[in-house]
Amino acid sequence: MTNYAKMILGIINRSDEHMTAEQIFQTLRKTEPKVVLATVYNNLNLLCREGRIRKVSLEASPDRYDRIVKHDHLVCRKCGKLTDIRFTDLCDSLKGQLEEEILGYDLRVFYLCPTCRKQGGEECRGGLKVK
Amino acid sequence: MTNYAKMILGIINRSDEHMTAEQIFQTLRKTEPKVVLATVYNNLNLLCREGRIRKVSLEASPDRYDRIVKHDHLVCRKCGKLTDIRFTDLCDSLKGQLEEEILGYDLRVFYLCPTCRKQGGEECRGGLKVK
């Protein structure tokens, strides 16, 4: 792992946000003014391939990069905010229902976050806010 | 619903594939030579907003459009192929674990499809083939 890769991994692991490449770039830039966005993307892809982070693709919004610690996501149907949550016993239930070997899974549960629940307004199907 | 919207909905409901906008466009074009891709996108977004179809965002590949009939997805970690599957009892289990009202969920289970299992080669984390 190169220095940049380590730092980027650090940024992702340290943050509770689900950061976009751009946000990671802006953060890294504070200490490494020379770094460019393409390098951040290269390293993010590298880290994904190595399985050190995971990429979360959301509709109508750039990809997020996330720790690999096992957890699921709550997604607000109005503002698109992502929150970590851990549903238990899911894996066993899945395994019981599929013959093939399960390599992993990705679960997103849609809801209205506390802020949006109060406010009303149009929900957006499919899980994500249209900008 | 306009004619185009109906036809696009028809294409999606009739196909067992999870089609991209481009594929839908190519299909529609056969009977409607004048239609353009932007119109297909407009209608797809419309249909999503109305909840008549759902959009499936995958990494490193264009969005797919899918029927709304309740089902989950198996995703091959090597070739990225999407297959429908229905896991049962999931919703109840989720509801038991969350106080907030659940508006829906999206579950993808990663595995190796029969074709790829035989062939070997590098898997791709995060669920989708890099092109």
Place this chain on the structure above:
DNA sequence: CTAAATGCAAACTATTTGCAACGAT
């Protein structure tokens, strides 16, 4: 010394937007 990583700019892909023309109420 060599191979891999970086900076930079340009390319690319998927998708959206603005606007004028069209079509259906």
Place this chain on the structure above:
DNA sequence: ATCGTTGCAAATAGTTTGCATTTAG
């Protein structure tokens, strides 16, 4: 006559690529 839908072209956003240069083992 009006308002939403379409075609078209151009714009945009996010991400990737090619290549010359630098860096690290």
